[in-house]
Amino acid sequence: RINGERLWSSLMELAQIGATAKGGVKRLALTDLDKQGRDLVVSWGKQAGMSITIDQIGNVFMRRAGRNSALPPVMSGSHIDTQPTGGKFDGNYGVLAALEVVRTLNDHHIETEAPIEVAFWTNEEGSRFVPVMMGSGVFCGAFTLETAYAAKDTEGKTVGDELERIGYKGTEVPGQHPIGAYFETHIEQGPVLEDADKVIGVVPGVLGLSWYDCVVTGMEAHAGPTPMGLRKDALQVATGIMQEVVNIGNRYPPYGRGTVGMVQVFPNSRNVIPGEVKFSIDLRNVSSELLDTMHQEILAFVEQTSNNSGLHISVERVSYYPPCPFHSDCVDAVRNATATLGCSTMDVVSGAGHDAIYTARLAPSGMIFVPCKDGISHNEIEDAKPEHLAAGCNVLLHAMLAKAQR
Amino acid sequence: RINGERLWSSLMELAQIGATAKGGVKRLALTDLDKQGRDLVVSWGKQAGMSITIDQIGNVFMRRAGRNSALPPVMSGSHIDTQPTGGKFDGNYGVLAALEVVRTLNDHHIETEAPIEVAFWTNEEGSRFVPVMMGSGVFCGAFTLETAYAAKDTEGKTVGDELERIGYKGTEVPGQHPIGAYFETHIEQGPVLEDADKVIGVVPGVLGLSWYDCVVTGMEAHAGPTPMGLRKDALQVATGIMQEVVNIGNRYPPYGRGTVGMVQVFPNSRNVIPGEVKFSIDLRNVSSELLDTMHQEILAFVEQTSNNSGLHISVERVSYYPPCPFHSDCVDAVRNATATLGCSTMDVVSGAGHDAIYTARLAPSGMIFVPCKDGISHNEIEDAKPEHLAAGCNVLLHAMLAKAQR
Numbered sequence: 001r002i003n004g005e006r007l008w009s010s011l012m013e014l015a016q017i018g019a020t021a022k023g024g025v026k027r028l029a030l031t032d033l034d035k036q037g038r039d040l041v042v043s044w045g046k047q048a049g050m051s052i053t054i055d056q057i058g059n060v061f062m063r064r065a066g067r068n069s070a071l072p073p074v075m076s077g078s079h080i081d082t083q084p085t086g087g088k089f090d091g092n093y094g095v096l097a098a099l100e101v102v103r104t105l106n107d108h109h110i111e112t113e114a115p116i117e118v119a120f121w122t123n124e125e126g127s128r129f130v131p132v133m134m135g136s137g138v139f140c141g142a143f144t145l146e147t148a149y150a151a152k153d154t155e156g157k158t159v160g161d162e163l164e165r166i167g168y169k170g171t172e173v174p175g176q177h178p179i180g181a182y183f184e185t186h187i188e189q190g191p192v193l194e195d196a197d198k199v200i201g202v203v204p205g206v207l208g209l210s211w212y213d214c215v216v217t218g219m220e221a222h223a224g225p226t227p228m229g230l231r232k233d234a235l236q237v238a239t240g241i242m243q244e245v246v247n248i249g250n251r252y253p254p255y256g257r258g259t260v261g262m263v264q265v266f267p268n269s270r271n272v273i274p275g276e277v278k279f280s281i282d283l284r285n286v287s288s289e290l291l292d293t294m295h296q297e298i299l300a301f302v303e304q305t306s307n308n309s310g311l312h313i314s315v316e317r318v319s320y321y322p323p324c325p326f327h328s329d330c331v332d333a334v335r336n337a338t339a340t341l342g343c344s345t346m347d348v349v350s351g352a353g354h355d356a357i358y359t360a361r362l363a364p365s366g367m368i369f370v371p372c373k374d375g376i377s378h379n380e381i382e383d384a385k386p387e388h389l390a391a392g393c394n395v396l397l398h399a400m401l402a403k404a405q406r
Numbered sequence: 407r408i409n410g411e412r413l414w415s416s417l418m419e420l421a422q423i424g425a426t427a428k429g430g431v432k433r434l435a436l437t438d439l440d441k442q443g444r445d446l447v448v449s450w451g452k453q454a455g456m457s458i459t460i461d462q463i464g465n466v467f468m469r470r471a472g473r474n475s476a477l478p479p480v481m482s483g484s485h486i487d488t489q490p491t492g493g494k495f496d497g498n499y500g501v502l503a504a505l506e507v508v509r510t511l512n513d514h515h516i517e518t519e520a521p522i523e524v525a526f527w528t529n530e531e532g533s534r535f536v537p538v539m540m541g542s543g544v545f546c547g548a549f550t551l552e553t554a555y556a557a558k559d560t561e562g563k564t565v566g567d568e569l570e571r572i573g574y575k576g577t578e579v580p581g582q583h584p585i586g587a588y589f590e591t592h593i594e595q596g597p598v599l600e601d602a603d604k605v606i607g608v609v610p611g612v613l614g615l616s617w618y619d620c621v622v623t624g625m626e627a628h629a630g631p632t633p634m635g636l637r638k639d640a641l642q643v644a645t646g647i648m649q650e651v652v653n654i655g656n657r658y659p660p661y662g663r664g665t666v667g668m669v670q671v672f673p674n675s676r677n678v679i680p681g682e683v684k685f686s687i688d689l690r691n692v693s694s695e696l697l698d699t700m701h702q703e704i705l706a707f708v709e710q711t712s713n714n715s716g717l718h719i720s721v722e723r724v725s726y727y728p729p730c731p732f733h734s735d736c737v738d739a740v741r742n743a744t745a746t747l748g749c750s751t752m753d754v755v756s757g758a759g760h761d762a763i764y765t766a767r768l769a770p771s772g773m774i775f776v777p778c779k780d781g782i783s784h785n786e787i788e789d790a791k792p793e794h795l796a797a798g799c800n801v802l803l804h805a806m807l808a809k810a811q812r
């Protein structure tokens with residue numbers, strides 16, 4: 001069993017770096033605060049006897065030797081960067097749970113056949129630099145190191161320069177680092193576990209995701225003198241599409257998701273008929289087939305809406321992550337661990353992307369979810385219970401031990 | 407007949423004050439530029455032999471004596487302040503057309519029984535200071551001088567101080583100034599005349615107007631991990647109401663109008679289900695009964711939507727102007743003038759509010775519309791044809807002469 005108090009106090013200590021007045025954390029990727037956070041975690045890793053490797057995109061791997069150093073390590077981790085108004089647990093829990101596993105093995109002088117590694121990946125959040133999940137994305141070859149280095153924040157500072165500045169531009173070529181299996185513990189970021197009153201979510205995979213930008217172009221005109229029949233009201237046309245986005249999500253339960261999160265209306269004046277409306281579309285589902293069906297349906301609906309209204313409508317896909325089923329070896333390892341420990345459990349497909357969807361392209365991967373209060377994350381009021389965090393960490397310990405052969 | 411070239415060249419000269427690079431005018435109420443514009447128009451008035459009176463809210467009255475100075479004047483005017491990205495014609499045309507009438511009477515040594523007055527009202531646009539139609543509103547007692555004086559711009563400067571500063575805080579008590587009849591020429595600000603290929607709009611009245619602020623409160627949550635059934639999506643609920651606003655406008659032709667012009671979504675992030683949506687509602691119609699029916703329908707729809715969705719929705723009326731039918735004497739004077747002059751004409755109910763809706767509370771009032779290009783106003787590309795502007799001014803001349811008794 002892991003030491004839940006030690007895990008909790010490490011979480012609280014790390015959360016001091018970038019702590020906000022409202023009880024959250026603001027520790028954006030590659031800032032001075034990120035450097036402080038990284039330094040603290042690395043110092044803990046060294047205290048636990050681990051050796052440190054940093055790759056060229058700043059991913060950090062902390063290694064506890066196994067009996068057989070030729071075997072690829074069983075790895076666990078997540079990220080320590082946060083949203084601008086982020087919480088104490090998102091990402092940080094996954095890293096410190098992995099560290100707690102190593103501390104526990106040390107306490108009990110347990111050797112493993114394969115090495116054990118604790119990883120944290122650069123810029124998972126994507127708040128300061130896009131794309132999201134940058135470190136794991138470069139690691140698995142989803143995009144190049146050059147692309148990542150060139151990414152700029154709003155002040156024009158680049159990832160390459162900022163990595164150099166904070167001293168975390170390592171030398172290892174990303175993706176050269178071997179992985180035998182990868183586990184990631186994370187708060188659920190949704191309400192399902194809490195709603196079902198379960199402690200552990202076994203994560204069979206992650207929903208695929210399509211993001212779009214949609215622009216409806218009408219004709220700006222005065223709301224008073226323009227009769228209804230002579231209008232080209234971009235908002236009236238846009239709201240029809242926004243509703244269909246949600247309808248499409250509803251049409252493919254249980255994993256279909258359809259969300260419009262961002263809307264901009266021009267000129268956005270009380271007595272002017274909107275001339276242009278821009279909005280985002282977020283579609284998700286568990287299989288490529290279902291996600292593709294949803295994709296076709298929104299495109300067809302937009303075309304039909306454009307024909308019916310006579311307004312120009314553009315819809316462009318700006319991101320796509322295919323659904324990511326996790327490897328049965330890892331999913332089973334997690335499931336068996338919950339059985340061994342007697343945890344209350346259910347399967348929860350991850351609705352949000354995580355570094356594990358990228359590691360899954362290179363090695364068997366799996367995830368463990370614990371409940372978070374009201375399903376809230378990416379928010380300073382994000383909260384989780386110490387006993388749930390400890391339970392997730394115990395499941396991680398047993399799953400890793402199963403893969404690393406005690 | 408008036409002198410169309412003189413009218414046009416005065417319009418172009420006034421439009422130099424605050425001219426924008428895109429061919430429009432930016433001359434916000436009570437700025438230095440407004441002072442320059444006022445000074446120019448007043449100098450023209452003096453050159454035309456008129457005496458000047460300024461009231462405490464800065465409304466300017468320029469008087470051409472009649473044979474019988476005891477008779478209340480036949481007045482015409484509008485405003486010379488503009489929107490931040492305004493055009494050359496909105497308001498300015500109404501003032502300079504009235505001035506052109508006086509210049510024409512002078513050219514032809516025509517005396518009238520009643521005095522003739524040219525008026526311009528303070529801060530009609532409401533862009534720098536709210537409420538709109540401030541000068542005429544104070545004049546007719548819709549709100550107090552104190553309320554108007556206290557209105558602040560975004561820098562905290564008040565109407566009272568700015569009137570003083572530019573030298574247009576007069577001494578006459580607003581509303582004390584007698585009016586026998588009031589006419590206002592204006593660009594239509596809509597597409598109806600152009601669409602029907604007519605030159606003069608006889609304006610039987612102005613639509614009543616109800617403005618509302620609506621706020622839908624849901625629950626902000628991550629778009630990925632939150633199943634459709636566990637969402638409180640404020641935008642999905644809001645779009646239903648937005649569509650009903652337009653439906654209500656369509657349900658009461660030909661004068662019903664329903665517009666949502668302004669929308670704010672919180673937190674407005676691509677992968678966050680909106681937790682709050684604020685938007686404006688603009689309903690208009692020609693009679694109090696119809697406007698009240700529309701008012702009841704939107705309130706009922708909002709209540710039903712709140713009950714069905716379980717989300718809290720507030721809707722608050724923030725402005726109301728009752729429908730304003732113009733006095734038949736004035737409408738007939740305009741109609742007869744178009745007949746005398748042989749203009750192509752039609753009735754066009756004004757969809758937008760004008761100073762004339764306030765003068766109408768004190769004296770018989772009427773309006774004359776001329777077409778504007780593509781119905782566009784409140785825009786730097788606002789445009790109108792010299793021959794249409796001249797035609798409207800001729801109609802004004804004849805209507806005023808009919809009321810002032812040549």
Ligand SMILES: NC(=O)NCCC(=O)O
Nearest residue numbers: 132351352353354630677
């Ligand atoms: N974990 C997480 O918030 N990922 C962001 C990308 C997404 O919206 O799934």
Ligand SMILES: NC(=O)NCCC(=O)O
Nearest residue numbers: 224271538757758759760
């Ligand atoms: N003329 C004009 O634009 N008035 C503004 C108030 C309205 O929206 O009717």
